[in-house]
Amino acid sequence: MSDTPVDLDELRQRIDQLDGDILRLISERADCAQKVAHVKLAQDKDAVFYRPEREAQVLRRIMALNQGPLDSEEMARLFREIMSACLALEQPVKVAYLGPEGTFTQQAALKHFGGSAISLPMAAIDEVFREVEAGAVNYGVVPVENSTEGVVNHTLDTFMDSSIHICGEVVLRIHHHLLISDTTRRDKISRIYSHPQSFGQCRKWLDAHYPHAERVPVSSNAEAAKLVKTEWHSAAIAGDMAAKLYGLERIADKIEDRPDNSTRFLIIGNQQVPMAGDDKTSVVVAMRNLPGALHDLLEPFHRHKIDLTRIETRPSRSGVWNYVFFIDFKGHADEPRVAAVLEEVRLRASELRVLGSYPQGVL
Structure with missing residues (x-):
């Protein structure tokens, strides 16, 4: 390596200086966000703080300005978290999602609104709609279609009886893993839990590796992960969030049949969204x-x-x-x-x- 210890010290000092600059600028941005909140409240006591079209415009602008070396999407994700934290200073966004905790829908909610949003799990899609319609939450997140298994009919059917508006969308790359608990006997797995759509997305892999295991459909992948904790002969198909939440071990990674397997989620709310340009x-x-x-x-x-x-x-x-x-x-x-x-x-x-x-x- 050509770097000398002196060069490393200089680079570290430069990083420390840049960190200080970043900290100062983020704090300045947060202060500006608070001032925006005060102006909005002075104009309208029922002011809307989260503006989907404005957030989309900011993120697209960041991606267009980015010159690397970080990937443009990675840079946008960093700004998404900054924006989420600043918005929480104005008014935290409450988001209902199809639960329980650890589902891909929760992951989609966090991807769209950032980690500072308050996310609340609901037991069914129509409950998400009801919470939004009642004003108990600001927004809801529901799955609408998967690239492998197709449309989520329950979501479409619920729109027929609802006055709710679609305010945004988020597409999530879906990676399924085979998970076990610390008490599972790997050589005795005879039962696999998962959501029916996940079974469909992993059908070929399961046929090849566990053709004789009983496939038990449950309401969500998170529920599947929870059940595995209580049994010694079972496994679950779920994602990273459920694995971390329930302390499970991955014994097979990315078992979905199609590497481009993705699910599209809709953001639902009570207001109409102005033009964002795309x-x-x-x-x-x-x-x-x-x-x-x-x-x-x-x-x-x-x-x-x-x-x-x-x-x-x-x-x-x-x-x-x-x-x-x-x-x-x-x-x-x-x-x-x-x-x-x-x-x-x-x-x-x-x-x-x-x-x-x-x-x-x-x-």
């Missing part, structure tokens, strides 16, 4: 049961060159063999081109509801 819109449409109905629904999007990112069909609750369509597309409902398309669709449909326009996931 947005998505989600709508639910009920069409009349007529020939060519689907073509009539999609034709305006094609003509106006609106990029559809997802379309799902669910049975309507208003009649047998009637269906509603959940559609995601790029753009914001306040954009003139998008507004024109939505008006055309509204005239052709029996019902159209905009679930929300929101910033595309940054991290």
Whole structure:
């Protein structure tokens, strides 16, 4: 190595100096955040402190300015935590998520809102919706689709009976591990617990390595991890957060069948989100049961060159063999081109509801 002890001392002194500068600037930013809170409260006692579109713009700006050597996403994650801590000085964000503790949904909530948010586990997806609708929490986080197993029907169905808005999205790379407790006999594993979707995402690996083990579906991967603590002949499929929370050992890493296995989560709230500059819109449409109905629904999007990112069909609750369509597309409902398309669709449909326009996931 070419570095001499003197060079190392100089570099360490420089790091100490930079640390002091970073500390001073973070404190200055936090002080500015507190002043923002005072200004907002002076203007409106019911002021909203967390602004999804503003946070997305800041993070995208940081990623665009970053010149390395840290990866742009890693730099954005650092700023996400700074922003989360500063926001907590104004007013901590309360977030409900599909629990229990240790689920991928909690991991998604922390990824989106940062570690300073107050996260509260709920037993079911509809409970997350109810907590948000009642104003008991500011936001909720629910899974909506997995790249391997497809859509989470319960989430889509809950939107049909709710007035809630989609305020954001977060995509989480899902890595599954086979976990055991300190009392598990590895050579006697005859039962494996996990969420049904996780079994589907790890099907080939399980067929190859544990073809005769009983696969027991439970409500969440965190629940699976908890059960393993009480049995000597069982294992669980879960992620890093559950492994750490319940003190389990990983005996096989990343056992998902597809290396790009990801789950998309929606951020739900009570307010509509202004344009951020790189947005998505989600709508639910009920069409009349007529020939060519689907073509009539999609034709305006094609003509106006609106990029559809997802379309799902669910049975309507208003009649047998009637269906509603959940559609995601790029753009914001306040954009003139998008507004024109939505008006055309509204005239052709029996019902159209905009679930929300929101910033595309940054991290």
